[in-house]
Amino acid sequence: MADAKVIPIGEGGRRARSREEPPVPPPAGHEEAGHEDEGPGAAGEAGGGLDRALARGFAFLRRRLSGAYEIDDFGYDRDLTDEVLMTVLRPVFERYFRVEVRGMENVPAEGGALLVSNHSGTLPWDGLMLQVAVRDHHPADRHLRLLAADLVFQLPVVNELARKAGHTLACAEDAQELLERGELVGVMPEGFKGIGKPFADRYKLQRFGRGGFVATALRAGVPIVPCSIVGAEEIYPMLGNSRVAARLLNLPYFPITPTFPWLGPLGAVPLPTKWTIQLGEPIETKDHPPEAADDPMLMFQLTDQVRETIQHTLYKLLVARRSVFF
Numbered sequence: 001m002a003d004a005k006v007i008p009i010g011e012g013g014r015r016a017r018s019r020e021e022p023p024v025p026p027p028a029g030h031e032e033a034g035h036e037d038e039g040p041g042a043a044g045e046a047g048g049g050l051d052r053a054l055a056r057g058f059a060f061l062r063r064r065l066s067g068a069y070e071i072d073d074f075g076y077d078r079d080l081t082d083e084v085l086m087t088v089l090r091p092v093f094e095r096y097f098r099v100e101v102r103g104m105e106n107v108p109a110e111g112g113a114l115l116v117s118n119h120s121g122t123l124p125w126d127g128l129m130l131q132v133a134v135r136d137h138h139p140a141d142r143h144l145r146l147l148a149a150d151l152v153f154q155l156p157v158v159n160e161l162a163r164k165a166g167h168t169l170a171c172a173e174d175a176q177e178l179l180e181r182g183e184l185v186g187v188m189p190e191g192f193k194g195i196g197k198p199f200a201d202r203y204k205l206q207r208f209g210r211g212g213f214v215a216t217a218l219r220a221g222v223p224i225v226p227c228s229i230v231g232a233e234e235i236y237p238m239l240g241n242s243r244v245a246a247r248l249l250n251l252p253y254f255p256i257t258p259t260f261p262w263l264g265p266l267g268a269v270p271l272p273t274k275w276t277i278q279l280g281e282p283i284e285t286k287d288h289p290p291e292a293a294d295d296p297m298l299m300f301q302l303t304d305q306v307r308e309t310i311q312h313t314l315y316k317l318l319v320a321r322r323s324v325f326f
Contacts, residue, residue: 056083074174075163078143085165086135093132096272097125097231101137103279109140112179112222113282116213116306118205118314119188119195121232122255124148125270130186130227131165133277145178146186147171151252172216179220186227187213196241196253202233203318205311211303215293218302223282226306228313231275234324236260273324276317280309 060083063069069079093099107113117130127146134144147170153159168174170187178185188194193206217224240256260267283305292298 060084071164074145074166074168074178076145076166077164078166081143081165082135085161086132089128089132090136092125093129093136096270097129097275099129099133099231099275099277101133101277101279103281104133104137104139106279106281107134107138107142107184107225108223108282109138109142110182112182112220113184113225114175114179114213114217114220114222115144115184115186115225115227115279116310117186117188117227118203118229118310119190120197120202120229121195121270122236122238122257123268123270124195125235126229126232127186127188129232129275130229130277134184134186142184144184144186147175147188149191172212175213175216176220179216179222189213192252196238196255198241199233199237199239203230203314205307205314208303208307211299214299214302214306218285218288218293218298219290221286221290223284223286224302224306225282226280226309226313228278228280228310228317229275230278230314230317230321231273231324234273235270237271271325274321274326276321278313278317280313283309 060079063079069077071077107115115130115134117126120126127148131144131146134142143166145166145168148162148167149170152162152167153169168178170191175185175187189208189212190206191209197204197206214224236255236257236259238255238257242254242256245254246252257267259269283302285302288298
């Protein structure tokens with residue numbers, strides 16, 4: 001009997017095939033039409049995938065029990081994010097919203113950068129999907145740190161999860177420190193004005209505030225990457241806003257959609273729209289000195305440039321879209 005060949009395991013638990021090894025047959029369910037190849041090889045591949053998943057799970061548990069993981073001073077737990085949170089969000093990204101990612105080459109392979117995106121959808125699924133897009137589609141396996149509103153850190157459970165996922169308060173000090181450390185930082189300047197706007201105003205960008213994100217990028221000397229997300233506006237069509245309920249619950253708005261609150265918890269299930277995330281060419285800031293952040297005219301020009309780039313890209317994506325769901 002020939003000696004068994006040891007097959008190395010590459011990054012992320014994927015099997016690395018040597019040059020001498022013959023091509024692995026496609027797994028069951030992915031064969032070309034008219035070909036039936038569901039023999040032992042396909043079953044072995046499935047079993048190997050389960051074995052690798054179990055091995056990763058046990059390795060994760062060992063690290064947690066032994067304390068062999070790190071949490072930074074913002075509360076970010078990269079190990080937990082990669083092995084648990086991304087694992088939960090990835091099926092939503094790939095199979096439910098079927099997100100198509102374009103322009104990831106515009107995100108730097110190293111060093112800090114500020115990703116600026118439109119914000120929509122009643123609940124912030126767009127931020128989470130952008131985080132998965134960067135983690136899974138950037139060739140350098142980069143992570144995205146999102147700036148979140150104060151409300152996120154006032155909610156029980158959500159507060160802890162947000163910190164562990166790398167999110168931090170949407171304040172200039174935290175953002176600048178992360179950028180100077182060489183992190184990718186994501187911000188959605190529309191805030192609640194964008195995520196809570198009525199369905200009739202879908203894909204119409206709201207005000208970007210006073211351009212604080214531009215000042216932060218200028219002081220850190222990092223590029224600004226405009227990001228346009230299509231598909232999130234339709235997951236919860238917001239037909240109305242109960243201001244009385246919002247005041248009672250201390251929320252910025254209380255959405256009324258075709259399914260919520262009429263269907264109770266089921267009404268919180270988003271519609272399975274088809275998403276596109278387009279990352280535009282970076283806008284460089286390194287040619288400006290840090291004190292340029294105090295120039296109101298420059299701040300206005302750069303803020304308007306970023307906003308117009310995102311809005312124009314949204315219109316282009318909408319024109320090319322075949323359907324909301326396909």
